[in-house]
Amino acid sequence: MPDLDSRENVEQFVELFYQQVLADPELGPIFLDVAAIDLDVHLPHIKDYWCKLLLGERGYQRHTMNIHRQLHGKRSLAGPDFARWLAHFEATLDTHFTGQYTEKARRIAGAIAANMEQGLEF
Numbered sequence: 001m002p003d004l005d006s007r008e009n010v011e012q013f014v015e016l017f018y019q020q021v022l023a024d025p026e027l028g029p030i031f032l033d034v035a036a037i038d039l040d041v042h043l044p045h046i047k048d049y050w051c052k053l054l055l056g057e058r059g060y061q062r063h064t065m066n067i068h069r070q071l072h073g074k075r076s077l078a079g080p081d082f083a084r085w086l087a088h089f090e091a092t093l094d095t096h097f098t099g100q101y102t103e104k105a106r107r108i109a110g111a112i113a114a115n116m117e118q119g120l121e122f
């Protein structure tokens with residue numbers, strides 16, 4: 001299985017991850033109804049975000065925490081939501097990718113999800 005060591009593979013990962021998240025009965029509506037994302041706008045941001053975190057690319061320069069804080073104001077995001085999000089993230093990695101970048105993605109996602117969950121507790 002490939003590693004998340006190129007933009008091409010990171011983009012493939014994001015597509016596969018979002019297929020799962022958007023199909024999730026709890027999480028899908030948060031993206032599609034609450035935030036009403038335009039996938040053609042949203043997915044390139046997510047791809048740039050992971051290319052920054054994993055490959056050191058500089059394309060993503062937005063404030064992720066503020067975006068989730070705003071979202072949290074419309075539909076509260078709590079422990080079980082983060083657990084589902086992470087479960088899809090890890091299942092996508094486990095099924096399609098392997099290697100040191102894959103493990104880096106797993107660590108970073110876990111740490112950011114925990115931080116974000118704490119940061120939204122108020």
Ligand code: HEM
Nearest residue numbers: 030031035045046049062064067077081082085109112113
């Ligand atoms: C409960 C878990 C989560 C849910 C339900 C969720 C949902 C969302 C939604 C609906 C948006 C679009 C917001 C908008 O455009 O108005 C978004 C954006 C984003 N999320 Fe999450 N998110 C979760 C966790 C995370 C985590 C843990 C990370 C990072 C590891 C993350 C990274 C991002 C990024 C990078 C964006 C793009 C922001 C931008 O437009 O630049 N999310 N999220």
